Amino acid sequence: MRELLDRFTLDAIKFDYQVLAGMILIWLVVLACVVSSIFHQGGTRGRRIAWICVVTFVPIIGVLIYLPFSFRLENYPDLFIWRKSKGAQSKG
Numbered sequence: 550m551r552e553l554l555d556r557f558t559l560d561a562i563k564f565d566y567q568v569l570a571g572m573i574l575i576w577l578v579v580l581a582c583v584v585s586s587i588f589h590q591g592g593t594r595g596r597r598i599a600w601i602c603v604v605t606f607v608p609i610i611g612v613l614i615y616l617p618f619s620f621r622l623e624n625y626p627d628l629f630i631w632r633k634s635k636g637a638q639s640k641g
Contacts, residue, residue: 580604583612586619 587600600618604611 576608579612583615583619587615590619590621 583604584601587597587604590597600615604615607614
């Protein structure tokens, strides 16, 4: 088990410029996808700029904070089954 865990360390021998470049490349792709998602969401220009600042300047946590807000109700109706629509509330 120890040998398996040792594979995932950031030792100087295993962590070089190629690994760093790969990590930066993956992060830039994730960031580009999130920014693209922000531009395709509805909302004001100020709200988009605020979200872009959050995901850019708070590296991993910003993306995780944005994730619940990125879902659209019309695309995933089963995810929001606990929410009642305004029409259903006025009927009952």
